[in-house]
Amino acid sequence: MTRPAAPHGLPTRLAAVLQAALQAPGNQARFRAAGLMQPRRFGLERPTLVSNWQAQFAQLPPLEKAAVRQAPGQYLAGVADIIYRGSTSGSRSRSYTFFANRAWNEQRLRSRQDFLNWWGIDPAVPIVNLASRLMPGREADWAIVGPVNLEFIESLRAHLANRPWVGRGYPSRLCEIASLLPPSLPGVKAVICTGELLFPHQRELLEQRFQAPVINEYGCHEAAVRGFTCPEFGRIHLDEQSCFLEIVDGALVTTDLWNETMPLVRYQCGDRVHCHETPCPCGRPGLTVQVLGRSEDRIDTRQGLKMPGELALPTLPGLLHYRLQRQSPTLVAAQIQVDNSLSAPTTAVAEASLQTWVNQTLGNHTLRTTHHAAVASPAVPSEEWSDHRWLTTLTQQSLSGWLATSAQPTGEARPLALMLRALLAPRVIGMELPKVIQQQLMALTSSDAAADPAVEAMKVRILLLACSCISDRSISQDIYTQAVARQQKLATAPDSALQLDRLIPALHLPTSMLSPTWAIAAIEETWPLDPLHVQHLLAAFEVALQRRSPTQRSPALRRLRPPLAVLVGDLSFWAANLTTAHLHHWSELLQAPPNLPRPLTAAASAPAFLASWLSWRQALIHEPLTAGEPFAALTAAAGSDAEKARLQVERGYFDILRHVPLDPQEWLPIIDTHAADLTAAPPARPASLTPWLPIVSALVQPLYQQGQPELAYRCLLAATLTSRQQSAFERLTTQFNQKQSVLVDLCPQLPPLT
Amino acid sequence: MSLLRDWKRVAVYCVGIIFSLVGIKSVSAHTEQFSDTSETPSVTTAAAVAQAEPPVCQYDWQEPQAYARIITQEDPLRIRATPGGRIIGAVPKGWAVVILEVNNTGDWTKITSHFGDPGEFGFGSAPSFREGWVASRYLAALGDFCEKPSLDMAAVQLMTGPDAQQYTVQEDWLQMGDRIAQTPRQS
Numbered sequence: 001m002t003r004p005a006a007p008h009g010l011p012t013r014l015a016a017v018l019q020a021a022l023q024a025p026g027n028q029a030r031f032r033a034a035g036l037m038q039p040r041r042f043g044l045e046r047p048t049l050v051s052n053w054q055a056q057f058a059q060l061p062p063l064e065k066a067a068v069r070q071a072p073g074q075y076l077a078g079v080a081d082i083i084y085r086g087s088t089s090g091s092r093s094r095s096y097t098f099f100a101n102r103a104w105n106e107q108r109l110r111s112r113q114d115f116l117n118w119w120g121i122d123p124a125v126p127i128v129n130l131a132s133r134l135m136p137g138r139e140a141d142w143a144i145v146g147p148v149n150l151e152f153i154e155s156l157r158a159h160l161a162n163r164p165w166v167g168r169g170y171p172s173r174l175c176e177i178a179s180l181l182p183p184s185l186p187g188v189k190a191v192i193c194t195g196e197l198l199f200p201h202q203r204e205l206l207e208q209r210f211q212a213p214v215i216n217e218y219g220c221h222e223a224a225v226r227g228f229t230c231p232e233f234g235r236i237h238l239d240e241q242s243c244f245l246e247i248v249d250g251a252l253v254t255t256d257l258w259n260e261t262m263p264l265v266r267y268q269c270g271d272r273v274h275c276h277e278t279p280c281p282c283g284r285p286g287l288t289v290q291v292l293g294r295s296e297d298r299i300d301t302r303q304g305l306k307m308p309g310e311l312a313l314p315t316l317p318g319l320l321h322y323r324l325q326r327q328s329p330t331l332v333a334a335q336i337q338v339d340n341s342l343s344a345p346t347t348a349v350a351e352a353s354l355q356t357w358v359n360q361t362l363g364n365h366t367l368r369t370t371h372h373a374a375v376a377s378p379a380v381p382s383e384e385w386s387d388h389r390w391l392t393t394l395t396q397q398s399l400s401g402w403l404a405t406s407a408q409p410t411g412e413a414r415p416l417a418l419m420l421r422a423l424l425a426p427r428v429i430g431m432e433l434p435k436v437i438q439q440q441l442m443a444l445t446s447s448d449a450a451a452d453p454a455v456e457a458m459k460v461r462i463l464l465l466a467c468s469c470i471s472d473r474s475i476s477q478d479i480y481t482q483a484v485a486r487q488q489k490l491a492t493a494p495d496s497a498l499q500l501d502r503l504i505p506a507l508h509l510p511t512s513m514l515s516p517t518w519a520i521a522a523i524e525e526t527w528p529l530d531p532l533h534v535q536h537l538l539a540a541f542e543v544a545l546q547r548r549s550p551t552q553r554s555p556a557l558r559r560l561r562p563p564l565a566v567l568v569g570d571l572s573f574w575a576a577n578l579t580t581a582h583l584h585h586w587s588e589l590l591q592a593p594p595n596l597p598r599p600l601t602a603a604a605s606a607p608a609f610l611a612s613w614l615s616w617r618q619a620l621i622h623e624p625l626t627a628g629e630p631f632a633a634l635t636a637a638a639g640s641d642a643e644k645a646r647l648q649v650e651r652g653y654f655d656i657l658r659h660v661p662l663d664p665q666e667w668l669p670i671i672d673t674h675a676a677d678l679t680a681a682p683p684a685r686p687a688s689l690t691p692w693l694p695i696v697s698a699l700v701q702p703l704y705q706q707g708q709p710e711l712a713y714r715c716l717l718a719a720t721l722t723s724r725q726q727s728a729f730e731r732l733t734t735q736f737n738q739k740q741s742v743l744v745d746l747c748p749q750l751p752p753l754t
Numbered sequence: 755m756s757l758l759r760d761w762k763r764v765a766v767y768c769v770g771i772i773f774s775l776v777g778i779k780s781v782s783a784h785t786e787q788f789s790d791t792s793e794t795p796s797v798t799t800a801a802a803v804a805q806a807e808p809p810v811c812q813y814d815w816q817e818p819q820a821y822a823r824i825i826t827q828e829d830p831l832r833i834r835a836t837p838g839g840r841i842i843g844a845v846p847k848g849w850a851v852v853i854l855e856v857n858n859t860g861d862w863t864k865i866t867s868h869f870g871d872p873g874e875f876g877f878g879s880a881p882s883f884r885e886g887w888v889a890s891r892y893l894a895a896l897g898d899f900c901e902k903p904s905l906d907m908a909a910v911q912l913m914t915g916p917d918a919q920q921y922t923v924q925e926d927w928l929q930m931g932d933r934i935a936q937t938p939r940q941s
Contacts, residue, residue, distance in 0.1 A: 147894060325820070333820075335820070347858075368855065370853070370855065370856035370860075370863075371856055371858075371860040398932045399928055399931060399932060400926070400928035400929050400931070400932050401932070403928060424928065425928070529934075529935055530935060531931060531932050531935040533935070534931040534932075534934045534935045535928070535931045538927065538930075538931055568930075568934075571934060572933075572934050572937060573937075575934045575935065575937040576937045668912055668913050669913070671912060671919075672912065672913055672918060672919045675919055675921065676919065685922070686909045686919075686920040686921050686922045687919055687920070687921055687922070688921065688922055688925060688930075688933075689912075689921040689922070689923075690925075690930075696912070711912065711913075711914075714910055714911065714912055715912060717910050717923065718910045718912065718921060718923055720923070720924060721924065722924040722925065722926070722927055723927065724927050726924075726927075727924075727926045727927035727928065728927075730924075730926070731926065731928075735823060735894055736894055
């Protein structure tokens, strides 16, 4: 069945999107063949849409997802005003990244809030994404990720404020959570299921355990397909203001009406839907559909081949939830969660009821069951370390190594270890430091001094780190003041490691707090860095950028984007030779106008390249247009391969700041030649692009203009840096919170291909 | 006959080495899968950028299977012939394995490799890997996948051609910190 165009004709925005799409090389042959593109006399004119495009539109063959994934750059229609970077679901294959502009993003937010309003979910009601690969979307939202076990539930309860909230996630993961929930979880306004098909037994379990209505959210991110069930009739309404929707032989074919950066026209998003014949009685706008599943999914049943969404997996006696995989014509594997709250022994009842359903629906099969709890809730035994071993690992070995384990110190350092985990590897994402953690932090600031001076010194270091992990300025200042007061009570004189931690927050604290801090540091001081210092500096860079708008930063940092890449790139280069002068310089970069207690100068004994670099950076900040002389001095001082590579980075920054266009033909080979020289990593690992990112970012536009959209796309892809929270999210969700198939047939008897 | 047996051993050993390379890759890397409604900034693998990808899930041996990752504290995890029974092998921490079966109590899970039972030679990087039973508490469920879930480090190339450099994209924050802390001193 094909759904014809809306009775009132094609949406008016479609013409603009088609005109934009014509600029993307990947679309041109398709558009030409469909008669949508004006013939070009010399082949050089800007492609334009034919005047009778409405008549020709239906002739355009649908665009397959695989074609875009194979050469995504070919579908870039422009590279200006890109502010959004998203990715496809990758449910059944690799994902690809798409880009969009401001207008698209505004429409996305508007459309989503309109749907949420149907359910009375205003922007102040937080949506909490639970154990799913879903980043928080709105300011009030947050996510809690990681393995679903009793600790997860405890953590969720502890972080819930005493106000309404909405849970959201993949239905299969929400069911795992629901099966562990206590009898009452306060304030649940609704539960939003997304990312997977929602089956009746899941809905029933979620409604019962969360004591809240269940909303089914459907979406295809890159195609701007969005749908929500209405409260009255539970039909999924699709947003036709965002996307032009067609249903061709049951498959959803979409045209995003707002993305003029990477327009996907007549795009097969890969889902099949059943379109309701009549409008929804609720009277709300939008085509209403039943989602049937991925186009390639088929289930062999007694009634022939069905889509997963056509089979209502019911609530069965003794079972909380279950997943089925037909592995052969005679074998179905089931992962089940038995309801242990019932008094009677339920495993046999549960397996019998599932066997009956399988036989009645799929035909006679052997049922092989596994109990969900066995593999879904790993309880990794916590290894116990001595306080000394923990302190040594932190300061002399690897922070990521420790955080990848569940090891905890056994002595008085234990609460410090828990706090450090919460700061560096949070499982609550998107929230300003959660209240629970803030309370623990306050308890730490007022706790008794540790008997072991090394542990007490580490406590001060962690408090100083904490003040660089908090966006709220006043809380941050308060913790800093208390940490410094604690430091002054230390039995032994603070070592240089602690002194440096005390100095780092000056990158984001107000100027009024700087003087006493800077006073402790001699300008010629060289600071040995340990892994904890590096994390502290990274956190301080992040929070300093968060707290200051671009206009409050130095002009240089305003133009070099992403600014975090400049700072991290500097740190990466100077980590082994870090001086107080570097901190002065970063402070100046981060703050405009600079207001430092003393002028920046290199120590007389500083190596030539460092002295030249500091002078050059001073010029770059204050007089970038006339910085030729210091740059020449820097050039003369560059001796080693790393210094020569660094020189190239600085030259790129210099060109960007004085508006000299960067030539990709020159710069791409330079980056390829020198990047490895700036990466402190084993040779087998890919090099880091971090210091080069402002240059890579500046190459996007010229590459696109020179007709190299694939390279422009790669530069766009590369020109970003992750963050502390984002990394924690990726780490945990990749391991524990992927989508799952609830019903899958590995051997459907598909009709032969014709 | 003896000669034939030796050749068989050599052939199995070679296959084992090839498999083991796949295994090594899976340990050191990081995969990406993004939700269709999330705002997860994305990355792509170098392979995704540089090469046309073959469609997945279309061959028998690539059909989705239930995977779990080995999450022991210390290497390796012992593999037993039966739940709680005789030790027959070991699997390294971080490996993604296929779940075959879980016993009635849920304490023990039967695992195999992405390629099935590797037999007496295991893999080059996991010579003791055998199909068998492991303690369930050391497994983290990953879900169903056509391909072996890897921890493939996201990478991109800026230039074309076989000699083009690969670059990490969105490097893990903690690993980046440790890498920076290990930066050798400039002379």
